[in-house]
Amino acid sequence: MLNKLIAITVLGVVLAFQSVTVQAEDAINNIENLLEMNRNIEGEFRQVTYDEKGKQLQVSEGIFLLAKPNQFVWDSVTPFAQRIISDGKYITVWDVDLEQATKKPLSGAVGNSPAALLGQPAAEVLPHYEVTALGKEKFSLAPKEDQDLFQTLTLSFRDKVISAMSILDALGQTTVIEFKNVETHEGVAKENFVLDLPDNVDVIVEGQ
Helix, strand or coil: HHHEEEEEEEHHHHHHHHHHHHHHHHHHHHHHHHHHHCCEEECCCCCECCCCCCCEEEEEEEEEEEEECCCEEEEEEEECEEEEEECCEEEEEEEEECEEEEEEEEHCCCCHHHHHHCCCCHHHHHHHHHEEEEECEEEEEEEECCCCCCEEEEEEEEEEEEEEEECCCCCCEEEEEEEEEEEECCCCCCCHHCCCCCCCCEEECCCC
């Protein structure tokens, strides 16, 4: 009788584990499909950062443009002008008012910019995260490896279009990004991702 109970318990654990595994695979497949559908998009964003107690620290708004492979423009207009541009190999952060720009290899900068996270092929990104479905079009991503970028990332979609992103960083701060007026495109000219800096801008090149 005891052996039968043990066998039933083990079977129940195995079935439960298989169910969880299937759910995880379904979540990964769903978010992978959604991410791939949102790699050639453009629109507007509103980004709000809160401290660990929920106090609002900063609000910024602007426009963005994403295009395969790994090309993007993240253009903050308010409260101060900042342009983050990737040509697929390098990412440049230009603080317009400070007349300063930082250029670094894209491979070493991913994670610091929401656009960089969205710009990569989903099949390359997702293996590095534990994916949990919070709804049909809402997912939580937790890094498998120890890193200082963030603790969790939540992605939300509406009718298969990216609608929001929430990032809880290592310091306990939360950044919430709302995407508006998002449209897909079939591809844009590479010139959109070339940053022509004025002569008075001090450029710092990292990773060389």
